[in-house]
Amino acid sequence: MVIMDRRTAVKNIVLSLGLVVSGSTILSLFNACTTDKTVVLPEFFKKSDMLGIEGLVDIILPKTSSIGANDLNISLFIDKMCCHVLSKKQQDEIRMGIEKFSKQFEKITNKLPSNGNREDYQQMIATYFDVSEKREKAVFQMLENGSDELAENVKPDYYLYTFLTAVRELGMLGYFTSQVVMEGDIEV
């Protein structure tokens, strides 16, 4: 609410002072209040992959007494970011990562990701995220070093964590910089 008030105040000041502002600026001032409700379809991931991403972000940022990532369609945001923001190399690594993820999902839960339930995703996340601090550091070090020098037998692990941490980080970005969360309007 504070942010909203400040924004409104700025507009009022601009308008009330009668400053010389161009038409396009005034237009952009008013556009700042509109919300885009266009329906978006995945651009980067397959539709079946999207179910997996929804399953993951539901565990990472669950609905509790406050809204969760899936209340904000964060999976579509993740898809958009992967499509338009990541480099070609990052995209290729994510694609290999989701393939590995699907394989591991089947191995661990005996199901396809599209058939997995919340417990299955919980189990997947626990498998890869509930690790020692030392392992956590090693994972991020591996990701920072990149895949170029990696031994072949470590690469699947690298791609899997590339995918999982991208979903986690982009999910956090989408959630915590969303209007409802930033304005504090998150009670369910």
Next chain:
Amino acid sequence: MNKEYDAIVIGTGISGGWAAKELCEHGLKTLVLERGRLVSHGDYPTATKDIWEFDYRGKPSAESNSKQKTQSRTGFVTQETTAHWFVNDIEHPYNETKRFDWIRGYHIGGRSLTWGRQALRMSDLDFEANKLEGIAVDWPIRYKDIEPWYTKVEKFIGVCGENLGLPHLPDGHFSPAMPLNEVEKDFRYQISKHYKDRYLTMGRFANLTGNTHHIGRSNCVYRNRCMRGCPLGAYFSSNSSTLPAAERTGNMTIRPYSIVSEILYDDIGKRATGVNVIDAETGETLEFSAKVIFCCASTVGTTSILLQSKSDRFPNGLGNDSGELGHNLMDHHFRVGASGSTAKFKNVPYSNNRPASFHIPRFRNLNGSEPQSNFLRGYSFQGSASRTDWRRAIKELSYGKDFKDDLLKPGPWRIGLTGFGECLPYHDNKMTLDYDKKDQWGLPTVTFNAEFKENELEMRKDMKEEAIRMLRLAGFEDVKGFDTAAYLGHAIHEMGTARMGHDPKTSVLNKFNQIHAVPNVYITDGACMTSSGNQNPSLTYMALTARAVNHAVKQFKENLW
């Protein structure tokens, strides 16, 4: 369009805007040329957008990154919020014998729209250093020559800050400083307790506070989105301040999309007579004439124009009798310092909307003090304390309810210090023109060959150590030093290449910023700098510009040209 003017100003950035205002206010009919597009005050498309209103939450898309590869080296200017203020690197190529980050924007206002707004005076510690140390050439001015012009500029642009009474960071004409937060206040206290020669003060910023009226502008409302352009004109830019002032006189003609390819020189009259312009959109070439020319196209832009302006008299570029044109390229070196955290101050109010940082003025190698280091000159620190947000958990594998609830709250305080160090003027740090690689307008491209050397690298070690030491002494925990590889250009304070000096044999400009041998051409942007100091340089460019115009107008009115 009229082809004859009293004065021509090349460039509309922080120096060009001042030249335009001062020339017009003195009654000269002035043509102001800008190579880029028109941006009127208020034409700031992202100024009022919230982060969720950007397609990619502010992050540059892969497509925009591919067009701004060099600009993106900064790590921040190519974000969605500000990318439109910086050039397309494919359309504006240059060459690097050694890496040089040439970060710039081609539009009315130039980088005055995106500058860091720190407005710091240089002092005689800076103006005398070259002479005392026998480095490069002596500045032809001292603090007393520029002091009244600093005051004039500060009064017009509006600078908030605190006077400290330090000889090496002279006091100024300030409105009330922006507030330090509680952690910064404590750090200030700790520094005063542990050091008798170090001070922490709020940075001096060209944002309006206090009660002084500035036409068409209003006080800062703490949005901290200055780089996007401020519809309130709450920070100083050419667009909000100097160009409207010039416009009000009725003496200014402003022409965007006007690339100056050459300053024209008349060997008989021994004066510049005008400029050749290429229309950036149509490719049409035009000629404009004037009695006096202010070249304020930014350091590299200005020197490129001079190097391109060849004649029988000046076969190596206008005013290049000394052979120094293009040499002595400098930039501040930074991105070295330390950060730390504190578990205290959990319950004090906090907002991250202050568009300013604190400042620790230079404390090394001050006059009269014992030699303190194995390097010359010095550095200052800029920094701030803030509470971490959700990004503190990026490099973790945490998840779930507790993780989410925790990140919805402000995190622990962290404080960071970044040093800004002086770079010595080295003759072999240079820019040249490559006539084999031309741009889309047929003009030669710039090649950079410059690097930080031993003095800067030694200084950086001290910057890191002292940042760590001060934070530890002040009781911060988890103190970590950093020293990110430093390249010229990265601080976006490029300067030198047409230095001021006493002697035409060793410098390009005299003490009034006139080209020694072509006195109706004034260079008042960063190109004129004889040494770099450690202070953010824009205030000095503005003061030198106002001073040079005052000189030029006298010459003009005495019909010397």
